[in-house]
Amino acid sequence: MNKRCSQRTNQRLPIRLHFFGDQTDISELQDISNGGFFVRTDTVRQLAKGVVALVSIGNESAPVLAEVVRIEAEGAAFAVLNEVTD
Structure with missing residues (x-):
């Protein structure tokens, strides 16, 4: 069952995740919508x-909290x- 409120689009963009506590992960965004996104990551x-x-x-995007x-x-x-x- 799909509970998503908005349409997702496939995007292959670099994404940087800064976790509180100094961990940084550079991964690849797989898809994105108005309210969220899925990230492929080895971590x-x-x-x-x-x-x-x-x-x-x-x-060039403004950072967001997610x-x-x-x-x-x-x-x-x-x-x-x-x-x-x-």
Whole structure:
């Protein structure tokens, strides 16, 4: 059953995840929607549902705070919490 509220589009963009506690992971965005995205990452074993990360997608986007909402063998799904402003 698909519980998504918005359409997802396939995107292959670099994504940088800054986890609180100094861990940084550079991965590949697989798909994105208005409210979230799925990231392919080799560090999925280090993630847990509810973990919040500061996320930069591509080279020119404003960073956002996002929460891990689902973990799969090949990566993790994140829900966007809000944009980070100065």
